[in-house]
Amino acid sequence: MHADLEALIRQPVAHRGRHDGNKAVWENTLSAFEAAIEQGFAIECDLQYAADAVPVVFHDDDMERLCNTKVDVRSKTSGELGLMSIGGTRDKVPTLARLLSLVKGRVPLVLELKGREGDDEGFASAVLEAVEEYQGPLALMSFxxxxxxxxxxxxxxxxxxxxxxxxxxxxxxxxxxxxxxxxDFISYHILHLPNDYITLQRSKGIPVITWTVRNAEQQAHSDANAEQITFEGFDPA
Structure with missing residues (x-):
């Protein structure tokens, strides 16, 4: 198994960082990532493709839920996004480069690319360029x-x-x-396990991480059917 993947499945993965359900610490923010690092959790986060061909850390296509503005995230440059408050907090939309600079290999990262079919030219290459010199365990995934x-x-x-x-x-x-x-691996919905396909993949040595685990009961279910959890809203320790 790849060393980066071994590192990733060694510890629980904080879903969009260690946020608190978007009360004070919001998802996919530097504050949420710093909290995950402080608690020793790996970090899962989402990448979007800004208008200036720079990968940024953001989940939704639209900015209404997180920034209270009805704007397509891809219509803004990374610089413009970096001025937009998330949830009315001091946190702004960070670039992938800023995330990497914060983490510096202290915990494993798994980056999920949020694509749009027919409109993703250059997205993958921009992500790979950003992570090329990064020193630390890192994996990439996408639907x-x-x-x-x-x-x-x-x-x-x-x-x-x-x-x-x-x-x-x-x-x-x-x-x-x-x-x-x-x-190299699969990140699968916890509520759709077990199933024959994932059982077969695990028998072939493909590790499985579940999402999104929200309580100890789901964690126990994941432990029986996968190698690691992506969690939020509770302490998996």
Whole structure:
């Protein structure tokens, strides 16, 4: 197994950082990432592609939920996003480069690329350029098969994984098409486990991380069906 992936599954992964449900510490902010580092958790976060071709850390396509403005995140440059308050706090939308500068290899990172089919030219390469010199455990993943293909074709040496869910045969067919790219791990919805497809992948040595685990009961369920959890809203220790 890749050393970065071994590091990632060694400890619970804080979903969008160690936020508090967007009360005082908001998701995907430097404050949430610093809190995860202080508590020794790995970090999962989301990447969007800003208008100036710079990857930024943000989940939604639209900025209404997090920034109270009805704006497409991709219509703004990284500089403009860096001035926008998240949840009315002092935290602004950080670039991927700023995240990497904060973490500095102290805990593992898993970066989920949030794509838009037909509008992602350059996204994967921009992410890989940003992480090229990064010293520390780091993995990449996406729901979007075209981005996974781009990451593989660009020759990244970092682990690449499929983010997925589903319990139906047609779901598993789609997952298998992605895994045929030679992916290294799977991040799967906790409520859709166990299932025959994931059991088969684990038997092949493919590690599975679950999302999003929100209590001790779900954590125990994950422990029986996967290698690690992506969690929020409780203390997995």
């Amino acid at each position: 979007d098969h075209w981005l996974l293909r781009d990451l593989r074709e660009l020759g990244t040496t970092r682990p690449v994984g499929l983010t997925a869910w589903g319990e139906k045969p047609e779901d598993f067919i789609a997952h298998e098409q992605a895994m045929a790219l030679g992916l």
